[in-house]
Amino acid sequence: MEAFTTHTGRVVPLRRSNVDTDQIIPAVWLKQVSRTGFEKGLFSAWREDPGFVLNQPAYQGASILVSGPDFGTGSSREHAVWALQQYGFRVVIAARFGDIFRNNSTKMGLLPVVLPAETVEALQSAAEADPALEVTVDLGERRVVWAGESAGFEIDDYTRWRLMEGLDDIGLTLRNADDIAAYENGRQSWLPTTV
Amino acid sequence: MGRTLAEKVWEQHVVRRAEGEPDLLYIDLHLVHEVTSPQAFDGLRMAGRKVRRPDLTIATEDHNVPTVLGPISDPVSKTQVETLRKNCAEFGVRLHPMGDAGQGVVHIIGPQFGLTQPGMTIVCGDSHTSTHGAFGGIAFGIGTSEVEHVLATQTLPAYRPKTMAIEVSGELPTGVTAKDLILAIIAKIGTGGGQGYIVEYRGEAVRKLSMEGRMTVCNMSIEAGARAGMIAPDETTFEYLKGRPHAPTGAAWDAAVEYWKSLTTDADAVFDTVVEIDASTLTPFVTWGTNPGQGAPLGTAVPVPEETDDPAAARRALEYMGLTAGTPLREIAVDTVFVGSCTNGRLEDLRAAAEVLRGRKVVTRTLIVPGSMLVKLQAEQEGLHEVFKAAGAEWREAGCSMCLGMNPDTLAPGERSASTSNRNFEGRQGKGGRTHLVSPAVAAATAVTGKLTAPADLA
Numbered sequence: 001m002e003a004f005t006t007h008t009g010r011v012v013p014l015r016r017s018n019v020d021t022d023q024i025i026p027a028v029w030l031k032q033v034s035r036t037g038f039e040k041g042l043f044s045a046w047r048e049d050p051g052f053v054l055n056q057p058a059y060q061g062a063s064i065l066v067s068g069p070d071f072g073t074g075s076s077r078e079h080a081v082w083a084l085q086q087y088g089f090r091v092v093i094a095a096r097f098g099d100i101f102r103n104n105s106t107k108m109g110l111l112p113v114v115l116p117a118e119t120v121e122a123l124q125s126a127a128e129a130d131p132a133l134e135v136t137v138d139l140g141e142r143r144v145v146w147a148g149e150s151a152g153f154e155i156d157d158y159t160r161w162r163l164m165e166g167l168d169d170i171g172l173t174l175r176n177a178d179d180i181a182a183y184e185n186g187r188q189s190w191l192p193t194t195v
Numbered sequence: 196m197g198r199t200l201a202e203k204v205w206e207q208h209v210v211r212r213a214e215g216e217p218d219l220l221y222i223d224l225h226l227v228h229e230v231t232s233p234q235a236f237d238g239l240r241m242a243g244r245k246v247r248r249p250d251l252t253i254a255t256e257d258h259n260v261p262t263v264l265g266p267i268s269d270p271v272s273k274t275q276v277e278t279l280r281k282n283c284a285e286f287g288v289r290l291h292p293m294g295d296a297g298q299g300v301v302h303i304i305g306p307q308f309g310l311t312q313p314g315m316t317i318v319c320g321d322s323h324t325s326t327h328g329a330f331g332g333i334a335f336g337i338g339t340s341e342v343e344h345v346l347a348t349q350t351l352p353a354y355r356p357k358t359m360a361i362e363v364s365g366e367l368p369t370g371v372t373a374k375d376l377i378l379a380i381i382a383k384i385g386t387g388g389g390q391g392y393i394v395e396y397r398g399e400a401v402r403k404l405s406m407e408g409r410m411t412v413c414n415m416s417i418e419a420g421a422r423a424g425m426i427a428p429d430e431t432t433f434e435y436l437k438g439r440p441h442a443p444t445g446a447a448w449d450a451a452v453e454y455w456k457s458l459t460t461d462a463d464a465v466f467d468t469v470v471e472i473d474a475s476t477l478t479p480f481v482t483w484g485t486n487p488g489q490g491a492p493l494g495t496a497v498p499v500p501e502e503t504d505d506p507a508a509a510r511r512a513l514e515y516m517g518l519t520a521g522t523p524l525r526e527i528a529v530d531t532v533f534v535g536s537c538t539n540g541r542l543e544d545l546r547a548a549a550e551v552l553r554g555r556k557v558v559t560r561t562l563i564v565p566g567s568m569l570v571k572l573q574a575e576q577e578g579l580h581e582v583f584k585a586a587g588a589e590w591r592e593a594g595c596s597m598c599l600g601m602n603p604d605t606l607a608p609g610e611r612s613a614s615t616s617n618r619n620f621e622g623r624q625g626k627g628g629r630t631h632l633v634s635p636a637v638a639a640a641t642a643v644t645g646k647l648t649a650p651a652d653l654a
């Protein structure tokens with residue numbers, strides 16, 4: 001996983017609520033067995049509308065997506081995170097996220113930032129007024145800064161540390177292999193096996 | 196202070212707890228399917244890791260499979276299925292491939308084999324893993340990185356979600372089903388209402404549900420944003436499990452049942468949130484919008500966006516759905532009816548649809564898709580397939596089918612369906628398709644009239 005410390009970039013304001021993962025990447029794109037090439041599927045149905053915000057020249061190259069509440073609800077598909085990252089996003093800001101999406105993001109190094117709905121709207125309005133607006137997301141300071149404004153956000157210490165170090169969860173868990181083995185020895189004998 | 200069911204099951208599975216870190220949770224059963232696993236197996240291969248517990252892992256092919264006999268014609272789908280076969284062979288994971296008597300939708304086969312038992316932790320790279328909570332375990336969906344983590348370690352680092360009780364008092368009126376109940380619950384608390392929670396469904400109406408109905412309810416917990424849904428095990432649960440291939444037998448059965456009986460929320464336990472709903476006031480429920488929270492009783496009309504909680508979203512939904520505010524829901528004409536999926540693809544669901552279709556004819560394209568090969572076999576033993584065929588419906592092979600636009604069963608742009616699945620998202624059943632979520636009984640009645648209809652409306 002790529003480490004995340006601080007990131008400065010421009011914003012795409014996505015004025016929609018309940019952006020489910022079927023919209024982020026429709027099912028037809030999930031058939032690939034590789035981990036690459038998903039950027040083409042990002043919002044593919046919505047991108048057919050020339051007026052859709054991602055199609056507007058002013059927002060090309062932006063790397064921070066600022067969405068309405070309940071972003072990433074629905075399907076567990078991690079492909080949604082891959083598609084956002086491969087398209088060039090490093091941060092998604094919203095007032096609420098789907099739980100699985102938020103988990104998947106932090107496993108991959110895409111930073112989900114929860115800000116109050118009013119702050120999200122203010123940020124969207126600022127980016128609509130000035131698409132060149134630069135926003136800095138500082139994970140160390142847990143703060144989003146733009147045009148003289150700033151807003152703090154919460155993230156638990158452990159996830160923050162893992163993101164800032166770019167650590168792989170599996171490696172961390174395997175340090176506790178003895179605990180896992182000990183637990184396995186104490187499991188009830190009636191528990192089912194698949195064999 | 197007493198503990199909730201969720202807390203009891205969680206605590207039972209903590210492998211390691213350390214200050215400032217998520218708990219390391221042991222996973223009793225890992226279900227795998229072709230869509231969310233290839234990159235996880237690749238990750239294992241690249242790191243030179245093995246599957247730690249192939250004996251606690253089981254795979255099936257469901258999302259991509261065609262539901263008419265024959266090979267997969269789409270080469271990309273075919274590659275994905277073949278990749279799963281190669282991975283399962285290489286890593287020693289038991290697989291139920293297309294054509295196998297044990298094949299079916301991942302959330303149908305776990306319970307049907309008796310692999311899903313009370314008090315277990317169950318994960319799958321699929322958000323509807325919440326289905327398995329109907330047996331009183333903690334079951335939740337995970338992403339591909341986590342799939343790889345569970346394959347490699349049989350554990351997951353996780354923070355315990357908060358707990359929510361949904362107390363369903365009273366009795367469901369005749370003709371009102373588990374599907375109507377969960378759609379009404381989601382409309383009440385919203386698609387984000389359960390975020391950060393494990394929901395425990397409680398109360399008289401829940402206790403009276405069959406295991407299949409309980410699975411329907413828990414299945415859609417994720418549509419209310421909840422991480423998991425669960426129902427305390429009771430005699431209905433034990434009765435369902437007894438004699439299934441992977442259920443314990445003899446003395447082990449007695450020991451298991453004794454433990455399972457302890458899996459209830461203590462009387463003095465406190466939930467972080469409590470929601471109450473009176474089952475006796477419910478009627479058949481359908482969705483009108485593009486998320487499962489945008490639903491209403493069938494007897495009402497398409498709402499006026501300004502009168503909803505999120506007018507912008509409602510306006511957008513009506514535009515996508517091609518609906519006008521004020522139109523009675525019963526006047527909405529559909530092109531296709533789909534009965535199936537992990538929400539409503541079990542035997543009881545097929546019986547409910549058959550009861551309505553017996554001696555009647557469908558006027559729409561109607562797909563009846565059993566959730567597993569075993570469900571198919573059982574339905575055929577009861578002669579349900581003859582009822583469906585006589586009514587003019589299509590009787591298919593097992594798979595996810597029209598629940599998602601990933602296999603040949605899809606809606607065309609602008610086409611409208613009444614569907615027993617779980618998601619009415621834009622394009623979920625095929626690009627431009629319009630979905631109304633309904634119960635199996637309403638789906639069948641709708642197939643007869645061509646408009647959203649409850650069985651009670653049929654002469």
Ligand code: SF4
Pocket residue numbers: 257258300301302321323536537538594595598599616617
């Ligand atoms: S039936 Fe639908 S919701 Fe269930 S696993 Fe298949 S695609 Fe997912």
